Amino acid sequence: MEESNRKEERIRGEVLFKGRMLRLERDAVRLPNGLETSREVIRHPGAVAIIALQDQQVLMVRQYRYAIAQETLEIPAGKLDPNETPEACAQRELREETGYRGTLEHISTFYTTPGFTDEVMHLFSARDLVWDPLAPDDDEFIGVEKIPWDEAVQKAQRSEFNDAKTILGILLVQGRIG
Template sequence: MENNDYSHLKEEIISNNRIFDGKVIKVDHSRVKLPDGGTADREIVYHKGAVALIAVHQEEMYFVRQYRVAPDDFLLEIPAGKIEVGEAPRETAIKELREEIGGVAEELEEIQEFYVSPGFSNEYVYLYEARDMTIDVQELDDDEFLDIVTVQLQDLKKLLQAGAFRDSKTIIAVQHVIAAYNL
């Protein structure tokens, strides 16, 4: 049986300096005490979390294509959005599905939760699958510009292997759909 006491690996923050306090993220420069007694510097990005949505309707999976400034690229992604203060992940999922693709789901099932890049960020994503969905009109935020893209389910594996999806939430979602739908 595995020992679940990992305290010998824990780092302790001994000093902290907030170097950025923005609308979406906060960034700290921290000094930590290492398990062996030494010290190291850590840069930590704090994020309120996000939701992402698997949206399959009539043998097609829904994606959005949008420009992302950080990688300077147009990415094909699943619908997603950040969780607002005081908002539950499920509420955000319902809102983002409607905003980004005009989707309304009879049921939302949580599929997975994961950290995006735990080496420097606490950003946590809740992945939902929208079930029994109808499609209406997009209700984009004023600062959102994206195209809806639908992909036939039988084409997902080929597109995944070709590198069409390059962000972690979308790759996880596509792999889930390929397995769940036996594609």
Template sequence: MEPGKEKLWETTIGSEPIFDGKIIKVQIDTVKMSDGATAKREIVKHPGAVAVLAIRDDKLLMVEQFRQPLGRTQIEIPAGKLERGEDPREAAARELEEETGYRAPELIHLSSFYTSPGFADEIIHFYAAEELTQGTLQPDEDEFLEVIEMTLEEAFEHIRAGRIGDAKTLMAVYAWQIRKLTGNWPI
């Protein structure tokens, strides 16, 4: 524990599994807070994921697919969950090829970030890819998607229209804008 942060600390005194699904697990933890009181914390456990900001001919590669929680399609950058023990860079290469049909000679790690640390431990490892070559499009058997290439201006139009609205894709669009303005990835 970091000195001076004791009042922020919580200690887990119990954990009750609620759901064990294909992708996520849900548990309720009982914690003891620094003042001695106890509280319940609902937690979603996730294996982690990768996302790829892929540029081809000065266009961003995106995928559009139906998102059941939203009840509509969403335009996103290629992404997917990590398999147990999988290296994030290898997973990013796999997801890029599976979802777009392209390979990258190099994947540049831009950041790793937590999606919703208030209730989930999901971490996304975020990569950039350029100089793409043709690979093989192989979406998962339960995944139906359409590959889209768009300019930066088109991406901002989709953001304004609400067709791009997830955090990883918003981050990708802004990271690409920084790249275009400065010549460097924001790392």
């Protein structure tokens, strides 16, 4: 089937919820076969994630994630502010979450969950890290851990991280340096 035959047309929409990080919309759409249905979409400003490498180790953050009611061990990440470039956001988030800044390289840009959100994630690697901390956000309680790079790759390959951006980021960077 050609792409034009799969496109869904927005007929009308409504905002169900607007918060500080996301907006939930419900749209009426016309399907390729002419039928009408609804789609619920979470609108998100976009985010960054950073593989920060120092002395054959990767800097990771441990934090409690309310949505899943557990702590996770993840790569540093955060939401884009209005009019902020992904690179500026990555540098800011790296400094806020780990205390370091570094030389950034763009690795990939991808949709996190295109079935229900338009969130796009910009993945960077960071090297040549220098201590240059920013104050963390008031609602973040983060612990920084250094994991040997080879161990992090093995954990990603064995699905021992429960965060998709962390697994993908490690494996994509490993593909560039491994």
